[in-house]
Each structure stands twice: as C-alpha cells, then as structure tokens.
Amino acid sequence: MNQELxxxxxxxxxxxxxxxxxxxxxGNNYETILKQRSGKEDLCFEFKISVKENQVSLPDFKGPYVHGPSSERFIYVDIGTAAGQFDSVWTRRLKIPLRDISAETIQQLLTDASLVLETKVPGTGKDGGPNCATVKPFPGWHLSPTGR
Incomplete structure (x- = not known):
C-alpha cells in the first residue's frame, strides 16, 4: 500500500x-512545479511523495517527483532554462538523493502529522552558479516540524 510522505x-x-x-x-514529458526565482533568501519546496515497502521490507519511494532505480531514488530540482526560464544562462538540474531514510523515520512521519521529512542543501555550486548534479556531500534527511 502506498502512503504519502x-x-x-x-x-x-x-x-x-x-x-x-x-x-x-x-524524459521529454515533464513539467516544473513550485517554481521560484531566487533572491536573497533560501528557497523552500514542500510537496508529497509516495512510499511503500518492497519485497525485502525496505522503503521504496514512488510518484511523479521520484526518479531513478529503486535502490537509488532521487528528486530533481530543475534550474534556469530546465525550469522554464528561457532567458537564463543556466541549464542545470540538481539531484537530491532519497537515501538513508530508515523505516523507523518513515513510521514516525506517518504517525505524526506535525512532522515533515527535510533536507537542506547548498544552492550555489563551486563555480558560483547554481548547484547541480548530485548533491555532495549530502547532509541527509531529518524530521522537522511542519511549521517553519
């Protein structure tokens, strides 16, 4: 059974x-949602993904925002022209891994509506442009209160 996180x-x-x-x-059949233009503040994206247990009782993330094989799922952040900003000099995507999220963390999240699964990643890369490719080092996911 799929449940939303x-x-x-x-x-x-x-x-x-x-x-x-x-x-x-x-593929070519995608859209960019929750689009935001960066300014002086951090950007925050909140949405839901699905999860179900696979044959070995590990969480398997699903849904239209989840990409990659079951052992290496991730979320894409589209940047610049990839996000529909056609006058941008940037065409990039940032991969946010969905790894190291325990079954216990998922269970806690599913039973407590006051929590959200959160990660914070650098928005700027080493070249001074938008961060892209797979986030390295990846700080991981943690539970956080729903209100910011």
Missing part, C-alpha cells in the same frame, strides 16, 4: 535571479 527541500543561498523548481514527470 511530506517532503521539504531547502536550497540555501542560491545565486539570485535564477528559477528553481521541482521536476514532475520524466
């Missing part, structure tokens, strides 16, 4: 003037 991704200090959003769908 609330997710919060915070992009810390992204370079200003660039559109960022969450990729829904894959």
């Amino acid at each position: 609330p997710i919060r991704i915070i992009l810390e200090s992204p370079p200003p003037g660039v559109d960022f959003g969450i990729q829904k769908g894959s």
Whole structure:
C-alpha cells in the first residue's frame, strides 16, 4: 500500500535571479512545479511523495517527483532554462538523493502529522552558479516540524 510522505527541500543561498523548481514527470514529458526565482533568501519546496515497502521490507519511494532505480531514488530540482526560464544562462538540474531514510523515520512521519521529512542543501555550486548534479556531500534527511 502506498502512503504519502511530506517532503521539504531547502536550497540555501542560491545565486539570485535564477528559477528553481521541482521536476514532475520524466524524459521529454515533464513539467516544473513550485517554481521560484531566487533572491536573497533560501528557497523552500514542500510537496508529497509516495512510499511503500518492497519485497525485502525496505522503503521504496514512488510518484511523479521520484526518479531513478529503486535502490537509488532521487528528486530533481530543475534550474534556469530546465525550469522554464528561457532567458537564463543556466541549464542545470540538481539531484537530491532519497537515501538513508530508515523505516523507523518513515513510521514516525506517518504517525505524526506535525512532522515533515527535510533536507537542506547548498544552492550555489563551486563555480558560483547554481548547484547541480548530485548533491555532495549530502547532509541527509531529518524530521522537522511542519511549521517553519
């Protein structure tokens, strides 16, 4: 049975003037949702993904925002032209891994509506542009209160 998990991704200090959003769908058939233009503040994306247990009782994340094989699921953040900002000099995507989330953490999240699964990742890369590729080092996911 699939159950929904609330997710919060915070992009810390992204370079200003660039559109960022969450990729829904894959291949050429995708759309960017929750689009935001960066300014002086961190960007925050809140949405839900599905989870179910697979044959070895491990969580398997599903849904239109989840990409990759079951052992390496991730979420894409579209950036610049990839997010529909056609006048941007940037065409990038950022991979947010869905790893190291325990069954206990998921159970706690499913039983307590005051919690959200959150990660904070750098919004700016080493080149000074928007962070892209797989987040490294990845700080992981933690439970956080729903109100910010």
